[in-house]
Amino acid sequence: MTASRERQTVGRAATRNLLTDNPELYEARFPDPERLAGRWAEDCLRRHGAGARVLDMGCGTGRDAARLHGAGRTVTGADLSGAMLAHARVHHPGPAYVRADLHGFDLGRAVFDAVVCLDSSLLYCHTGDQLDGFLASCRHALVPGGLLVAEMRNGAYFLGRTDLLDTPTVDGFTWRGTAYRSTTTLTVDRTAQLLRRVRVWTSDDGAPPLEQCSAWRLLFPLELRHVLAAHGFEVLELHDGPGPRTEPPWREGQLPGTTTDADRLHLVARLTAPR
Template sequence: MRDHTAGNLLTDHPALYEARFPDPDRLAGHWAENRLHHHGAGPRVLDMGCGTGRDAAHLHRAGRTVTGADLSEAMLGHARVHHRGPVYLRADLHGFDLGRAAFDAVVCLDSSLLYCHTNDQLDGFLASCRHALAPGGLLVAEMRNGAHLLGRQDLLDGPRADAFTWRGVTYRSATRLSVDREAQLLRRVRVWTTDDGTPPVEQHSAWRLLFPQELRHFLAAHGFEVLELHDGPGPRTEPRWRDGDPVGRTADGDRLHLVARLRITP
C-alpha cells in the first residue's frame, strides 16, 4: 500500500515499509510487465504512486524507460538510493503534468488509484493520464475491489492484530476497518506499538470503494477502452495467474486487475 497520509509510520520510514511488506519476487511489477508485453506497449512507462520504487526498478530492469512518481519525499529519496534506474519525480496522482513527456503506459499498482477519494480526484487522475499518454497508450492498474466488501461483515470485525520484527525491534499493529457509506470509502484506523518504549502511534487512512462497472464508466468518459478487467486475488497474494494470464474468477474477488487503452482519435 502506498499510503500518503501525513505522519504514517511506514511511508515515513521506507526501509521499515519494505521490511513489513517484503516483495523479493516483485510480483506486482512482474504482472505489470507481463501485461505491457502482452499488449505491445512501448518502452516509456510512468509508475504513478511508485512508493519505494521496487516495481519501477523491476520495469527498468525489464528494459523499459521508467519514470516513478510519488507524493512522498521520503519514498522518493529511498527509491533514488536503493532502486536506481528510473527517474523519480514528485507528483500528485490527483492531478499531474509532466510537461512534454509522452508515455506508452501509466502503471498504478497496489491500490494507489484508490487514494482518489472523490469523483473529482478520480477525474483528475484519468485526465492527467490521458494528457501524459501517447495515442494508444495503456493504463495498467491493480486495486482492491469495492464489490468484495458487499456482504462481508467479517472483514469489518476486528481489530486485526499483526506483528513483525526489524532490526531487533518488534512492531505490533491493531487494525480496524469500517465503511463510510456516504463518502464511499473504506476507512482504516491502525495503532502501532513497539517493545522499545516508543509511545503508541495511531494512524488514519482510507481507500475509495470503487466498483467494476463504476470504473468502466469513468474510463469510458475519459476516452479509455477496457481491454481487461478481472476480479481475483492480487499479484502480491494468492497467485491466480498462469504465464501472466488470469486462470479464472474467484469467489473472493478481492482485487481488480485493469488494462485499458487510450483510444486513438482521428
C-alpha cells in the same frame, strides 16, 4: 505504494507517519521478495504490446519501478512522499523519480506508452473530481493507444460481506532489533463510498502508540468501466484474479480471469481517444 496519504496521531496529536518516514521499515512490513507486482505489471504490458516508456504513479519505495526498468523499460516513478523518493533513488536506481500528485499531474513534455498504478494507489482518489483529475492527467501523458494498468481493492467485494470488517487484524515483525505490532481495523463509510482504515502501531522501544488513518475509494467494476469510457479508455481486462496480491498469487503464464467477485481488481485499459 506510498503511505503518504495517511493521517497520523499520537495521543490524538498529529506528528509523523511511521511507514513514510521509514521506507526501509515499509519494505520490511510489506515484503515482495519475488517482485510479483512488478512482474505482473510487466506481463500485462508485454501481452498488450506496450511501448518502452512507463510512468509508475504512486511508486512508493521504487521496487516495482526498478523491476520494470530491469525488464528493459524506460521508467519514471512518481510519488508525493519525499522520503520514499529519496529511498527509491538510492536503493532502487535506474528509473527517474519525480514528485507528483495522482489527483492531477503534469510532467511537461514527457509522454508515456503506459501508466502503471499498483497497490490501490488509484483509490486514493476519494472524490469524482479527484478520479477525473487522475484520468485526465493519464490521458494527457499517454500516447494514443497507451495503456493504463492498475491493481486495487474491489469495492464490490464489500456488498454484503463483512469478513474483512468484523475483527481487527494484528501483525508483528522485528526490524533493526525493535519489535513492531500493528492492529488494523477496516470500516465502510457508505456515505463517502470509502473503505476506512485505522492502524495502531506499538513497539518495544518505549515509543508511544501511533495511530494512522487512511481510506480508499470503493470503486465498483461497472462504475470503473463507465468513468474510464468517459475519459476515452477502452477496458481490455477487468478481473479479480490472479494477481500479485491474490491467494493463490499470480504466476508467470497465467491468463486473466473473467469474474470481478473477489477482493482485488486488476485493470488494463487502452486510450482510444485523442490526447
